[in-house]
Amino acid sequence: MYKQLVLNLFHSRWIWYVGIATIIINVITALLPSDVQPIILQFTSILNFVSIIFTTSSYLSIHDFMRKNNNHHFFYTLPNNKKEMLKGEYVYYIMMLILTSLIAGSYLTTTKEMYYIYGFIMIIGVSLIVMNLYYFGFVKYWMRYVFTGYFLYGVPVIITYFFHFLPLINVNEMDRTLPGFDIFLYHVPIYTLAIGIIMFVATYFINRRNITKYDMI
Numbered sequence: 001m002y003k004q005l006v007l008n009l010f011h012s013r014w015i016w017y018v019g020i021a022t023i024i025i026n027v028i029t030a031l032l033p034s035d036v037q038p039i040i041l042q043f044t045s046i047l048n049f050v051s052i053i054f055t056t057s058s059y060l061s062i063h064d065f066m067r068k069n070n071n072h073h074f075f076y077t078l079p080n081n082k083k084e085m086l087k088g089e090y091v092y093y094i095m096m097l098i099l100t101s102l103i104a105g106s107y108l109t110t111t112k113e114m115y116y117i118y119g120f121i122m123i124i125g126v127s128l129i130v131m132n133l134y135y136f137g138f139v140k141y142w143m144r145y146v147f148t149g150y151f152l153y154g155v156p157v158i159i160t161y162f163f164h165f166l167p168l169i170n171v172n173e174m175d176r177t178l179p180g181f182d183i184f185l186y187h188v189p190i191y192t193l194a195i196g197i198i199m200f201v202a203t204y205f206i207n208r209r210n211i212t213k214y215d216m217i
Helices: 002-011 013-031 037-056 058-068 072-077 082-111 114-141 146-169 181-213
Strands: none
Touching (some): 013 037, 037 058, 037 114, 037 146, 058 082, 058 114, 082 114, 082 181, 146 181
């Protein structure tokens, strides 16, 4: 597990730099005078969204880099266990979810709009579900279809952003009398995250059982 985890952390170090820098910028912005914050928020809003995209899709960036760079093959010639490799992948993703949550939390301290959290929960939940679907193919096909993973990740997240996150942050301008509108904005994200977590646990054990059936290396 540790070998795979270290490899992932090494290849994604720039994502960690961006994430930590975003958190620091958010904290500094929150400490600025209230009349200055709106100007800074125009920049930090984009930065936070980009950072969350990076953190929630980091496994794809790593696999794409490793697929194009043969230097990691020597690393895998060392004694290793496929189940431990998979465990390292999942532990790494948990770490990235923690980083994502810290970014979102620090951003909320700058906007003071706590209901934005439902938008972040929705994005995290959707990306978690997508990650689970991707790893079903990962254990069988290894890194052959990373581009498909990008498509599988990008389309749902873009749809979530435009049809949930944007309506949420502009909720005061929306017609809240529409049937199920509040349920969609405030309840569906919780259900989505719950489904993602359940799938995360379930797919780990399913993939752990199936991973030894396929020759990945």
